[in-house]
Amino acid sequence: MLLRHTPKEITERKALVINPAKTCQPIGAMYAALGIHGCLPHSHGAQGCCAYHRSALTRHYKEPISASTSSFTEGASVFGGHSNLLQAINNIFTVYEPEVIAIHTTCLSETIGDDLKQIRTKAQKEGKIPAGKYVFGASTPSYVGSHVTGFSNMVKAMTEFAESTGKKNGKVNIIPGWVEPADMEEIKRMAKLTGVKSILFPDTSGVLNTPLTGEYKMFPDGGTTVAELKSTGDSVGTLALGEWCSADAAIELDKKNKVPCKVLDMPFGLKATDRFVDALRKIAGVTVSDELALERGQLVDMISDMHEYFYHKKVALVGDPDQLIAMTEFLVSIDICPVHIITGTPGKKFEKRIREITRDMPFEVNVKAKGDMFLLHQWIKNDPVDLLMGNTYCKYIARDEDVPLVRWGFPILDRQGHQYFPTVGYKGGLRLLEKILAALLDRKDRDDPEIKFELIL
Ligand code: SF4
Numbered sequence: 001m002l003l004r005h006t007p008k009e010i011t012e013r014k015a016l017v018i019n020p021a022k023t024c025q026p027i028g029a030m031y032a033a034l035g036i037h038g039c040l041p042h043s044h045g046a047q048g049c050c051a052y053h054r055s056a057l058t059r060h061y062k063e064p065i066s067a068s069t070s071s072f073t074e075g076a077s078v079f080g081g082h083s084n085l086l087q088a089i090n091n092i093f094t095v096y097e098p099e100v101i102a103i104h105t106t107c108l109s110e111t112i113g114d115d116l117k118q119i120r121t122k123a124q125k126e127g128k129i130p131a132g133k134y135v136f137g138a139s140t141p142s143y144v145g146s147h148v149t150g151f152s153n154m155v156k157a158m159t160e161f162a163e164s165t166g167k168k169n170g171k172v173n174i175i176p177g178w179v180e181p182a183d184m185e186e187i188k189r190m191a192k193l194t195g196v197k198s199i200l201f202p203d204t205s206g207v208l209n210t211p212l213t214g215e216y217k218m219f220p221d222g223g224t225t226v227a228e229l230k231s232t233g234d235s236v237g238t239l240a241l242g243e244w245c246s247a248d249a250a251i252e253l254d255k256k257n258k259v260p261c262k263v264l265d266m267p268f269g270l271k272a273t274d275r276f277v278d279a280l281r282k283i284a285g286v287t288v289s290d291e292l293a294l295e296r297g298q299l300v301d302m303i304s305d306m307h308e309y310f311y312h313k314k315v316a317l318v319g320d321p322d323q324l325i326a327m328t329e330f331l332v333s334i335d336i337c338p339v340h341i342i343t344g345t346p347g348k349k350f351e352k353r354i355r356e357i358t359r360d361m362p363f364e365v366n367v368k369a370k371g372d373m374f375l376l377h378q379w380i381k382n383d384p385v386d387l388l389m390g391n392t393y394c395k396y397i398a399r400d401e402d403v404p405l406v407r408w409g410f411p412i413l414d415r416q417g418h419q420y421f422p423t424v425g426y427k428g429g430l431r432l433l434e435k436i437l438a439a440l441l442d443r444k445d446r447d448d449p450e451i452k453f454e455l456i457l
């Protein structure tokens with residue numbers, strides 16, 4: 001009963017967040033930066049911020065997260081951190097030799113008003129950036145938006161590398177959004193199966209799901225290379241997966257390099273994956289490959305096999321907007337009813353989109369952007385659910401309300417292996433269904449009286 005003080009009665013709150021359903025911008029920026037090959041993320045602020053961002057990512061991905069910090073003390077906090085950053089750039093290239101430094105700001109450096117571009121220009125003039133190496137950055141004040149905003153800002157900053165040579169490269173840029181390394185692999189695999197040559201950025205596969213070889217590599221083999229990022233300006237188009245995470249970067253490439261873009265939902269579940277595959281197919285001018293058609297058929301088969309257990313089950317969801325939109329659509333399509341949906345990330349469009357997706361559901365939906373998990377808990381107390389889906393912080397609500405929990409989203413701190421199994425695409429849909437059904441049937445087995453405790457379900 002860890003959350004026993006959560007009252008059932010809901011009081012309107014405007015200036016108080018309890019149990020936030022989000023974390024800070026630089027965590028997203030750091031994750032995105034790790035998707036560039038040979039990149040060291042750099043936190044322009046105090047050591048504590050950097051330690052927190054690194055530990056949040058390490059705890060989720062179970063991999064060492066390398067990142068550096070401008071290490072602000074009282075002096076930098078008052079007079080600005082430009083000299084700390086100049087020194088840091090020099091030290092990083094001298095000691096760690098990354099290809100790229102990706103700088104994100106913090107609440108402190110944003111409040112002081114440090115200008116990253118100006119500091120970088122100074123570092124260049126002073127010869128602190130070696131030839132063939134790169135420094136870029138994004139503004140990520142954590143008192144605005146969430147970790148999703150930070151991710152999006154850093155991905156948008158990556159478009160700075162894009163060059164237009166006037167000769168198209170025949171490739172398609174795919175911006176995957178904040179998904180697991182295995183999801184990034186799966187998106188590349190699906191593009192390949194459709195015959196589309198793609199540049200995926202950022203790409204944390206091969207960075208945060210690396211094998212144990214006995215040899216430590218500060219910069220693993222994976223990640224989008226700078227050459228690939230440069231080439232994004234010559235691509236024939238961009239597919240941005242997720243409006244919150246990926247659209248800004250795609251629109252920027254369109255404006256800057258005239259690379260036309262299409263913003264799609266993240267490919268979770270049958271319909272969103274269909275739209276992604278269709279977009280790939282149209283670009284390649286081909287029909288859907290036999291392999292993908294087979295995987296789709298398997299997902300449809302599993303949906304029909306499991307449907308009797310899903311019908312009109314009530315679910316509460318918490319997560320990030322792009323994931324929640326696609327997941328809500330998937331659940332509604334298999335007759336599961338998401339009745340309470342919370343994201344900590346702001347954006348009124350989110351609520352509108354969820355209401356559209358759930359409009360034919362037999363139950364009314366509670367949905368809130370910029371909401372918190374305290375409110376989610378209150379909604380569940382007032383209208384109980386059969387299942388809760390979300391990050392590890394949901395386990396307190398799940399325990400208090402005795403509801404099964406499917407861990408999904410970020411962060412997952414108390415389970416392992418999620419970075420190795422995709423949940424996007426048709427294959428990912430199979431995994432999601434398996435996890436959802438297992439949670440529902442485990443609960444049924446636990447609760448059934450002996451007379452109804454069956455070997456075969
Ligand atoms: S001070 Fe700001 S940037 Fe630093 S950890 Fe806290 S919220 Fe994040």
